[in-house]
Amino acid sequence: MSISGAFSNALSGLAAASRAAELVSSNVANAMTEGYGARSLHLSSSTVGGAGSGVRIDGVSRHVDEVLIGDRRLADAAIGFHGAQEKFLEGLTRMIGTPDQPGSLSDRIAQFEASLIEAAARPDSDARLSAVFGAAENLIDHLKNSSDHIQKARLDADHAIAQQVQTLNDGLQHVQTLNVKIQEAQWRGVDPSGLMDLRQAKIDELSPIVPLKQLPRENGMVALITTGGAVLLDGNPAKLGFSSVGTIVPEMTITTGALSGLTINGRTIDVAGDQSLIEGGSLAGQFAVRDVTSVNAQERIDGFARDLVERFENTSHASGGTGLFTDAGAAFSAGSEVALSTRLLLSAAVDPDQGGAVWRLRDGLGASAPGNVGSATLLNQLADALNTPREPASGGFSSVARTSSGLASDLVSIVSSEQLQAETRLGFATAQYQTLRQMELAKGVDTDAEMQKLMQIEQAYAANARVIATADEMIQTILAI
Structure with missing residues (x-):
């Protein structure tokens, strides 16, 4: 993989992690909001010419139990x-x-x-x-x-x-x-x-x-x-x-x-x-x-x-x-x-x-x-x-x-x-x-799960940032030759 490819992949990872963090913050902020449906991010691998090209954001899902509602x-x-x-x-x-x-x-x-x-x-x-x-x-x-x-x-x-x-x-x-x-x-x-x-x-x-x-x-x-x-x-x-x-x-x-x-x-x-x-x-x-x-x-x-x-x-x-x-x-x-x-x-x-x-x-x-x-x-x-x-x-x-x-x-x-x-x-x-209302609330935002997800997002963001920093060092080294 080229350095530019690594840089592009890491940038897409940063964008996905940022969007995921935004959704987690929205979920946590609305944990007590009636009628709010918890959001989750859908991701898939991106390919260009048969080769991996980072991550693609496919969309956002809103989770509610329509039958229960x-x-x-x-x-x-x-x-x-x-x-x-x-x-x-x-x-x-x-x-x-x-x-x-x-x-x-x-x-x-x-x-x-x-x-x-x-x-x-x-x-x-x-x-x-x-x-x-x-x-x-x-x-x-x-x-x-x-x-x-x-x-x-x-x-x-x-x-x-x-x-x-x-x-x-x-x-x-x-x-x-x-x-x-x-x-x-x-x-x-x-x-x-x-x-x-x-x-x-x-x-x-x-x-x-x-x-x-x-x-x-x-x-x-x-x-x-x-x-x-x-x-x-x-x-x-x-x-x-x-x-x-x-x-x-x-x-x-x-x-x-x-x-x-x-x-x-x-x-x-x-x-x-x-x-x-x-x-x-x-x-x-x-x-x-x-x-x-x-x-x-x-x-x-x-x-x-x-x-x-x-x-x-x-x-x-x-x-x-x-x-x-x-x-x-x-x-x-x-x-x-x-x-x-x-x-x-x-x-x-x-x-x-x-x-x-x-x-x-x-x-x-x-x-x-x-x-x-x-x-x-x-x-x-x-x-x-x-x-x-x-x-x-x-x-x-x-x-x-x-x-x-x-x-x-x-x-x-x-x-x-x-x-x-x-x-x-x-x-x-x-x-x-x-009873149905309590069941509906129980299926709302799980703040514990959101906090665990936020830790994973933080680690992913740091890892992608580290890839970008490494790629930058490699480019600087090449430029210094």
Whole structure:
């Protein structure tokens, strides 16, 4: 080998060692950086005319476990889906209240019953009759507040959907931009690893919203599809569409067209059930809260309100087809049950603010004048109506006959059970995510291995430098002859 050949070989070795040291320093510096893929240098021997000509840098590899990352993203999406459900159900459970909580639905029923018993013991007491009226009003207010809570949760979900759709659209556009930059970098022979880190971080931001699968494409580009089969990015990003509303009432549903569904590139897609193209992320979770879970909860609240109205329809000498509890002052019709809990009113005959009088609780809603102040017959009938077992006609309850307090307990039990199930699923998804995340971190930068590699790089650099120094001495010796 000629002296110039040795000099050239050593120079290529110095360049390779320098590049390797640069990658080691980058790996060590980013050992704690989330989404960073460790880099390694690929080298091969260079030949010219069949003879060795130093070392050639073939490129840089970025090391990540795509399968593990994909599983972690799916677990993250599951957290988003079950988290939305659990948050709504936890809030609803707290709103309705458990039987041991003051001010809960069961407590309101108990107070109403207690006030009726006390009034029956002293039917001549206007104060006790007023207490019955107040307890009934409190019960109505609790049902209205529960319904308002449900509709506010639906509105919050609707706004969350709009925000997440916007995040998806912006994020998909960003990923496509990075795709193009990575492709351009590879064409220019520039290491695109940094751009790939940014792309992974951006996809990670989108994965809690919809469950994503990442598919490789040519020149380092990737495609994104949901586990349900919706193509969100493959060349060009998809455009998701959604229209939010300013207010939601129980009568507004996606079925009636009063609420917006989701479109992809202008085509309406199914957002619920096993056929949903977005099933599994927080976006599907918010749709489920707005259109399924909360709607079912509203039906149960309205079913309870209907049971309350029907229990008292034939008591207190009802006049005009109404009992103590009315549908906005009128008789209840089974065809207008939706939002009944928001329209509940006590009969105007017993409401002083509507020209009524509380003594009609004792003497009958149709009484024109006070009767026997010592008679507790009608008050006992009211108490009996509250405690008579009857089958609820609606609300998704079982057909078992139960008292009003029993129905309230069943309502709380159903919601609490659904919350517990959602909490269990959320806990499983969280544990799965944390496990996968730890596995992913464990496969990150190994600083001990990087330090060992750095020592080898240092030795190689020193050896190549020594070859250059020796070649220089040889050339100087020749020049001195």
